[in-house]
Amino acid sequence: MIEFQQQWALILGGSSGLGLASAKKLASEGMNICIVHRDRRSNIPEFEKEVEQLKNLDVSVKTFNQDALNSEIRNEIISELPKNSIKLLLHSIAKGSLKPMHSADEAVLQKQDLDITLHAMATSWYEWTQALVQSEKFSKKAKNIAFTSEGSSKVWPGYAAVSAAKSTLESLMRSMAVELAPINITTNCIQAGTTKTASFAMIPGSEELAAMSKKRNPFHRLTQPEYVADVVYLLCRPEADWINGNIIKADGGESLR
Numbered sequence: 001m002i003e004f005q006q007q008w009a010l011i012l013g014g015s016s017g018l019g020l021a022s023a024k025k026l027a028s029e030g031m032n033i034c035i036v037h038r039d040r041r042s043n044i045p046e047f048e049k050e051v052e053q054l055k056n057l058d059v060s061v062k063t064f065n066q067d068a069l070n071s072e073i074r075n076e077i078i079s080e081l082p083k084n085s086i087k088l089l090l091h092s093i094a095k096g097s098l099k100p101m102h103s104a105d106e107a108v109l110q111k112q113d114l115d116i117t118l119h120a121m122a123t124s125w126y127e128w129t130q131a132l133v134q135s136e137k138f139s140k141k142a143k144n145i146a147f148t149s150e151g152s153s154k155v156w157p158g159y160a161a162v163s164a165a166k167s168t169l170e171s172l173m174r175s176m177a178v179e180l181a182p183i184n185i186t187t188n189c190i191q192a193g194t195t196k197t198a199s200f201a202m203i204p205g206s207e208e209l210a211a212m213s214k215k216r217n218p219f220h221r222l223t224q225p226e227y228v229a230d231v232v233y234l235l236c237r238p239e240a241d242w243i244n245g246n247i248i249k250a251d252g253g254e255s256l257r
Helices: 017-028 041-055 071-079 111-134 160-179 206-216 225-236
Strands: 008-012 032-037 061-065 086-091 138-148 185-192 247-250
Touching: 008 017, 008 111, 017 032, 017 041, 017 086, 017 225, 032 041, 041 061, 071 111, 086 111, 086 225, 111 138, 111 160, 138 160, 138 225, 160 185, 185 225, 225 247
Parallel strands: 008 032, 008 086, 032 061, 086 138, 138 185, 185 247
Antiparallel strands: none
């Protein structure tokens, strides 16, 4: 689309799941894609196939298999992107502790686990946002989006650290929505329904959670990454310029019951 020409989506954690699905959708609509990810060497061939498919959509694609949580690396990546070109910053980092708070058989959650999870899944979003603002990389009427989950307000076994991070993420979203509005940046969170991604599979009891979610969902099926990617795209459209400071549910009504 003409509105996305010469504009970039910077996706943190975009080599799989919701981040990759969003990259595919946005590239199909003409947006250039920059993906920062952290993958093992064994996963790279499959990801490179996905990258080739993105390039076949006649957009520019940059990928960085580096630590998005490292400040020096962050600044290096940002320096390679044109000024006033970032239409979207999408935070999709899924790195955190899934340890229980009490267990007789396994290691329990420690403060260090909380610190790592909060940084990866919450405060790193703010750090990237600030770095892009200070380096004047955001385009006019840019979109700042992060993925949250229903687990920010519900208790799932072993999910305490991630829940704390998602709650922090949502609080940061509200403050950024207000404080970045004067520079024409809107900030929102998308709460996806239960989606079978690699990160979801790591949650203790994920299969039971998926079965329960399917029963709860009015459509009796799980959320697909493509459904969530469609919402990311819609928020990038000019018609969404007045949506700011919200947690937007893309769950088919799953969270209603």
